[in-house]
Amino acid sequence: MAYQISDACIACGSCVEGCPVEAISMGDGKYEINEELCVECGACESVCPVGAPAQK
Ligand code: SF4
Numbered sequence: 001m002a003y004q005i006s007d008a009c010i011a012c013g014s015c016v017e018g019c020p021v022e023a024i025s026m027g028d029g030k031y032e033i034n035e036e037l038c039v040e041c042g043a044c045e046s047v048c049p050v051g052a053p054a055q056k
């Protein structure tokens with residue numbers, strides 16, 4: 001299952017560069033993951049300061 005970013009996201013942008021497939025982009029007040037691109041590597045979860053990305 002792809003990762004999703006919860007409302008806990010503080011839009012710091014730290015996860016964007018770490019994503020190997022450029023699946024993360026700025027959305028409406030928080031960052032979002034394109035689930036069709038996500039390869040479930042977990043890099044965004046590791047770098048996020050607030051634990052916003054999680055596997056659904
Ligand atoms: S799990 Fe990996 S591929 Fe999916 S959005 Fe996070 S960094 Fe990108």
Ligand code: SF4
Binds near residue numbers: 013
């Ligand atoms: S690292 Fe976490 S808080 Fe920062 S933009 Fe990504 S999901 Fe949001």
